Amino acid sequence: xxxxxxxxxxxxxxxxxxxxxxxxxxxxxxxxxxxxxxxxxxxxxxxxxxxxxxxxxxxxxxxxxxxxxxxxxxxxxxxxxxxxxxx
Numbered sequence: 772x773x774x775x776x777x778x779x780x781x782x783x784x785x786x787x788x789x790x791x792x793x794x795x796x797x798x799x800x801x802x803x804x805x806x807x808x809x810x811x812x813x814x815x816x817x818x819x820x821x822x823x824x825x826x827x828x829x830x831x832x833x834x835x836x837x838x839x840x841x842x843x844x845x846x847x848x849x850x851x852x853x854x855x856x857x858x
Contacts, residue, residue: 799828
């Protein structure tokens with residue numbers, strides 16, 4: 772099992788699983804690069820709206836980023852976003 776113990780760890784792991792750079796995530800989420808770096812480094816407390824943007828960009832539920840129960844698994848795409856996983 773992965774030791775993804777923090778929100779930042781989970782964001783980083785999911786971003787990498789999706790083959791995204793921090794800059795890719797920044798663009799997809801509509802955030803600054805500094806914000807993405809701060810989230811992954813667990814600097815400060817992130818607002819729910821910010822984490823929701825990150826979750827949408829990663830095609831997961833916000834709870835997949837914030838819940839320790841999500842550690843160690845790839846939740847796959849969130850069907851609410853209409854993504855099928857097909858190219």
